[in-house]
Amino acid sequence: MEKHKSTELEQVAIRFSGDSGDGMQLTGTLFSNLSAILGNEISTFPDFPSEIRAPQGTLSGVSGFQVHLGSGKIYTPGDEPDVLVAMNPAALKVNARSIKKHSVIIFDSDAFGKSDLEKAEFKTENPFEELNISDTVQLVPVQLTTLTKESLKDFEMDLKSVVRSKNMFALGLICWLFNRPIDEATHFLTNKFRKKEEVLRANLKVLVDGFNYGNNIHLNVSTFIVDKSHETPKGKYTSISGNKATAWGLIAAAQKAGLELFLGSYPITPASDIMHELALRKDLGVKVVQAEDEIAGITTALGAAFAGKLAATNTSGPGLALKTEAIGLAVMAELPIVIVDVQRGGPSTGLPTKTEQTDLLQALYGRNGESPVVVMAASTPADCFHYAYMAAKVALEHMTPVILLTDGFIGNGSSLWKLPKLADMPSIKPNFVQPGMEGIKVTARDEKTKVRYWSFPGMEGFEHRNGGLEKDFTTGAISSQPDNHELMVKTRQEKIDYIANVIPELEVEGNPEAEVLVIGWGSTHGHLLSAVNNINKNGGQVALAHFNYIQPLPKNTAEILNRYPKRVVCELNSGQLASYLRTKVPGEYLQYNKVQAQPFTVHELEDHISSLLK
Amino acid sequence: MEPIEIKQYTAKDFKSDQYVRWCPACGDYAILNVLQKVMAELGVSPTQTAVISGIGCSSRLPYYISGYGFHTIHGRGAAIATGVKVANPELTVWQITGDGDCLAIGGNHFIHSVRRNVDINVLLFNNQIYGLTKGQFSPTSKKGWVTKSSPYGTVEEPFQPGELTIGAHGTFFGRLLDVDLKSSQMTMLAAARHQGASIVECLVNCIIFNDGAHGYLSEKASREDRIVVLEHGRKMIFGKEKNKGLVLDGLKLKVVTIGEEGITEDDILTHDASNPDPTLHLMLVRMQAPEFPIAIGVIRDVPAETFDQAITNQIAQEQARSKVKSFDDLLETLEQWEV
Numbered sequence: 001m002e003k004h005k006s007t008e009l010e011q012v013a014i015r016f017s018g019d020s021g022d023g024m025q026l027t028g029t030l031f032s033n034l035s036a037i038l039g040n041e042i043s044t045f046p047d048f049p050s051e052i053r054a055p056q057g058t059l060s061g062v063s064g065f066q067v068h069l070g071s072g073k074i075y076t077p078g079d080e081p082d083v084l085v086a087m088n089p090a091a092l093k094v095n096a097r098s099i100k101k102h103s104v105i106i107f108d109s110d111a112f113g114k115s116d117l118e119k120a121e122f123k124t125e126n127p128f129e130e131l132n133i134s135d136t137v138q139l140v141p142v143q144l145t146t147l148t149k150e151s152l153k154d155f156e157m158d159l160k161s162v163v164r165s166k167n168m169f170a171l172g173l174i175c176w177l178f179n180r181p182i183d184e185a186t187h188f189l190t191n192k193f194r195k196k197e198e199v200l201r202a203n204l205k206v207l208v209d210g211f212n213y214g215n216n217i218h219l220n221v222s223t224f225i226v227d228k229s230h231e232t233p234k235g236k237y238t239s240i241s242g243n244k245a246t247a248w249g250l251i252a253a254a255q256k257a258g259l260e261l262f263l264g265s266y267p268i269t270p271a272s273d274i275m276h277e278l279a280l281r282k283d284l285g286v287k288v289v290q291a292e293d294e295i296a297g298i299t300t301a302l303g304a305a306f307a308g309k310l311a312a313t314n315t316s317g318p319g320l321a322l323k324t325e326a327i328g329l330a331v332m333a334e335l336p337i338v339i340v341d342v343q344r345g346g347p348s349t350g351l352p353t354k355t356e357q358t359d360l361l362q363a364l365y366g367r368n369g370e371s372p373v374v375v376m377a378a379s380t381p382a383d384c385f386h387y388a389y390m391a392a393k394v395a396l397e398h399m400t401p402v403i404l405l406t407d408g409f410i411g412n413g414s415s416l417w418k419l420p421k422l423a424d425m426p427s428i429k430p431n432f433v434q435p436g437m438e439g440i441k442v443t444a445r446d447e448k449t450k451v452r453y454w455s456f457p458g459m460e461g462f463e464h465r466n467g468g469l470e471k472d473f474t475t476g477a478i479s480s481q482p483d484n485h486e487l488m489v490k491t492r493q494e495k496i497d498y499i500a501n502v503i504p505e506l507e508v509e510g511n512p513e514a515e516v517l518v519i520g521w522g523s524t525h526g527h528l529l530s531a532v533n534n535i536n537k538n539g540g541q542v543a544l545a546h547f548n549y550i551q552p553l554p555k556n557t558a559e560i561l562n563r564y565p566k567r568v569v570c571e572l573n574s575g576q577l578a579s580y581l582r583t584k585v586p587g588e589y590l591q592y593n594k595v596q597a598q599p600f601t602v603h604e605l606e607d608h609i610s611s612l613l614k
Numbered sequence: 615m616e617p618i619e620i621k622q623y624t625a626k627d628f629k630s631d632q633y634v635r636w637c638p639a640c641g642d643y644a645i646l647n648v649l650q651k652v653m654a655e656l657g658v659s660p661t662q663t664a665v666i667s668g669i670g671c672s673s674r675l676p677y678y679i680s681g682y683g684f685h686t687i688h689g690r691g692a693a694i695a696t697g698v699k700v701a702n703p704e705l706t707v708w709q710i711t712g713d714g715d716c717l718a719i720g721g722n723h724f725i726h727s728v729r730r731n732v733d734i735n736v737l738l739f740n741n742q743i744y745g746l747t748k749g750q751f752s753p754t755s756k757k758g759w760v761t762k763s764s765p766y767g768t769v770e771e772p773f774q775p776g777e778l779t780i781g782a783h784g785t786f787f788g789r790l791l792d793v794d795l796k797s798s799q800m801t802m803l804a805a806a807r808h809q810g811a812s813i814v815e816c817l818v819n820c821i822i823f824n825d826g827a828h829g830y831l832s833e834k835a836s837r838e839d840r841i842v843v844l845e846h847g848r849k850m851i852f853g854k855e856k857n858k859g860l861v862l863d864g865l866k867l868k869v870v871t872i873g874e875e876g877i878t879e880d881d882i883l884t885h886d887a888s889n890p891d892p893t894l895h896l897m898l899v900r901m902q903a904p905e906f907p908i909a910i911g912v913i914r915d916v917p918a919e920t921f922d923q924a925i926t927n928q929i930a931q932e933q934a935r936s937k938v939k940s941f942d943d944l945l946e947t948l949e950q951w952e953v
Contacts, residue, residue, distance in 0.1 A: 033949065036951070037951045039953055188949070191949070228953075229953075232953045233953075234952075234953060235952070235953060236950050236951070236952055236953075237950060237951055237952075237953050238948045238949055238950045238951075239949075240948075248941075248944070251941055251944065252941045255940065255941045260701070262697065262700070262701050264693075264697060281938075281944070282928055282929045282931075282932035282933070282936075283932045283933055283935075283936030283938045283939070284938060284939075284940070284941070284944065285929055285933065287700055287701065287925055287929070289696065289697070289700060289925075291693065291726075292693075292722050292723060292726040293722060295690060295693065295723075296690070296693035296696075296722070296723055296726070299686070299687075299690040299693035299694045299697065299723075300693050300694070300696050300697035300700070301697060302686075302694055302697060303666070303684075303693070303694040303695060303696060303697020303698040303699075303700075303701065304697045304698070304700070304701035305697075306664075306682075306684050306694070306697075306698055307664070307697070307698045307701035307702045307705070308701070308702070309701045309702075311697075311701075325687055326687065326690065328687075329686055329687050333684070419945050419948070419950060420945075421942075422940075422941050422942060456682070457661070457662065457663070457664045457681070457682040457698070457702065457705050458661060458662060458702060458704065458705065459661065460659075460661045461661075463660050463661060463680060463681050463682055464682065464683070465630070465632075465676055465677050465682075465683035465684070465685065466683070466684050466685070467676070467677075467683075467684060467685030467686065468685065468686060468687055469685065477632065478677070
């Protein structure tokens with residue numbers, strides 16, 4: 001075999017883009033899993049429309065999946081892709097803004113006819129010129145539809161099903177381009193289509209033909225080699241999405257605490273996958289109630305908390321709004337519950353399938369009365385596991401609702417996950433009543449932590465009445481006595497404040513000696529760290545402080561933040577963390593905000609942060 | 615084996631130390647007393663009893679019962695009770711609610727808990743008025759009713775809780791009248807023994823804001839002529855003289871007098887509460903004065919699988935089948951690779 005020219009890369013980003021029915025999510029997922037198995041670091045970002053099947057070929061129906069792989073540390077799904085696979089003109093157009101110089105565009109030349117161009121609202125017959133795509137971009141036309149039909153000519157399949165397999169041709173081609181053996185893909189596909197033998201055979205045939213096509217005709221394009229990562233610690237790995245990791249974090253916490261897990265939920269994009277994962281786990285005794293609405297989602301869970309279970313509910317912004325009153329009840333009744341908010345673009349229905357960090361203030365303050373709760377945020381798809389686990393731990397050990405903020409970006413995206421060992425995870429010890437305490441009141445609490453003791457129906461000698469009315473500090477009976485109310489308000493706040501003693505301290509990444517401190521929270525960590533590392537590598541000096549625990553803040557927050565004369569809070573909203581920090585650690589904070597319902601790009605962060613160094 | 619000690623309870627065992635704070639002569643007192651008697655007769659300990667409520671006068675009831683109680687937020691009692699029962703099916707769960715709490719703000723949770731057949735006992739205190747917010751009309755107030763928020767009379771049709779229950783595929787519906795203790799106790803006990811969502815509409819008097827709403831029925835002298843107490847397997851006979859009864863006339867119910875026009879006791883309908891076909895139950899629920907007596911007692915009581923049991927069964931089935939017994943097993947199901 002003639003040796004084909006190859007380019008070695010440290011990292012590369014590939015975006016698969018096509019109609020929402022073109023199977024781009026599957027294609028992307030398969031490719032990223034293949035790369036992970038070969039030892040690459042990966043990070044993925046699915047970006048799809050809220051319509052399930054928008055009119056074919058139109059701009060609103062474009063679905064994308066980007067994967068970033070590397071031989072070094074990968075923190076984000078990448079900014080602009082190095083390789084774009086465009087299944088139709090609409091996909092090309094939607095991605096036009098992010099086509100960079102010297103990148104490669106592989107497109108289905110069968111899908112670029114006159115009517116296809118019209119559907120994508122092109123005015124001329126040359127879409128590339130019309131979009132001003134740079135000459136340095138290498139265009140690789142492939143007759144994907146024709147070649148797929150040819151590949152499956154001996155199969156007795158209807159035309160629609162044949163054409164639908166063209167994503168596998170594209171995948172085969174990309175596997176060739178990136179020197180990925182396709183045996184592992186065979187394995188994944190076999191798992192996926194185990195019950196549909198004909199579909200499996202067809203997909204495998206097209207996949208192999210796609211790979212061989214690249215190999216045989218020597219597409220006039222350089223292939224890429226991305227070596228396996230040497231920075232990944234040794235161990236067993238998988239690739240996991242944030243929503244799945246969240247669900248599994250709750251499962252792990254329930255087992256560690258020795259409690260049954262109960263999820264009350266109502267379907268909402270992009271959070272429903274958490275419910276799907278937990279509904280599968282009847283074998284582990286997980287009880288899931290798909291409730292009649294968001295309110296019943298949380299209130300069934302609160303019922304389960306009252307009955308002594310690990311209770312959780314999952315939702316997105318509009319659902320969190322509906323759960324508001326019930327969260328207040330959980331605060332008042334001092335019951336443990338985990339509320340996962342997979343944030344999306346808002347307000348109102350907003351941009352359901354897109355990502356944003358705009359629910360922070362809702363999580364912190366969105367309730368009547370003085371109603372403090374714990375607020376945490378996860379940073380990566382994989383660490384959703386850790387933070388879901390910690391959310392459950394804090395809820396159970398401190399008898400409080402905990403709101404865990406993730407978002408569409410990390411909820412749907414996936415990253416490498418080193419498989420944990422439950423035995424190595426921190427213990428979870430709920431503040432149960434102890435034998436000998438019989439007869440204690442519902443408000444009886446630990447003096448130091450202010451955590452009330454947990455008893456529930458079925459426990460003899462601890463019968464009590466709980467509820468949303470203010471209770472007497474000592475007797476637990478209903479009370480509207482003025483001083484008592486103030487004492488209870490203070491006590492509930494102190495209980496939350498105390499948690500600062502048990503959460504990890506804030507760490508500084510990048511160059512701690514820098515003058516400029518970049519501040520972020522939640523899912524932007526990868527982008528911020530990449531930008532900070534790049535700047536430091538190029539001679540700049542920047543530090544990064546990233547928050548996962550937001551209420552209460554880590555104990556050393558003021559001490560860290562006050563070290564830096566220039567602080568810039570970067571977030572995907574108009575300045576919610578910034579305004580919160582101004583009340584908690586007063587001082588000047590610069591802001592860098594983006595509210596486009598899209599993640600940051602590393603480039604834009606680098607540009608902005610660099611401008612502050614001057 | 616140690617002998618199992620069966621404790622006999624009295625109503626007193628279910629009284630909490632809290633002072634009951636309803637208005638003097640409120641109809642709710644009667645229901646509370648009946649409930650405590652029924653709890654004693656049922657023989658479930660206060661420890662295993664959970665009483666859940668929403669908001670409203672009646673929703674204060676959990677404070678007065680000695681077991682576990684949760685006084686929650688407006689309208690959500692049904693959902694919270696669902697969570698409690700699914701979380702721990704061993705418990706006997708009561709839900710205390712009112713016509714506003716259950717049928718206005720909580721209407722959605724109500725129909726869904728009925729549809730799912732969650733094994734909870736629901737006491738729906740229907741006084742046809744909002745008492746705790748001081749006198750607005752409720753979803754069960756008669757059309758044209760003058761209240762603080764309807765000074766010119768309401769312009770909307772009321773709900774019939776029984777129709778809603780049957781419409782939502784309810785398996786149990788009973789109705790009781792606060793002043794009629796014997797039938798109240800019988801109805802509530804049957805509700806507690808029914809497995810599934812048992813809805814008991816309690817016709818209670820609000821002495822402050824809607825005094826006499828059920829006066830037509832409560833009046834002792836004429837009560838027996840104005841209500842028919844239904845019992846499964848018994849003839850639908852009523853009246854002071856025990857000479858009136860219900861028959862089917864084509865597709866409609868009709869009140870007849872035994873001994874008149876050749877009618878004998880044999881012609882009177884026999885009540886079958888356990889008939890899965892709800893047609894006749896619906897007719898009984900819909901009977902209105904003055905043409906008909908109001909149906910009291912257990913109108914519908916049909917066995918069916920409960921939601922909580924179905925969930926428990928599904929879990930048991932999967933646990934028997936699946937190899938995944940722990941979180942570590944779960945990890946093993948993943949596509950994974952060594953780095």
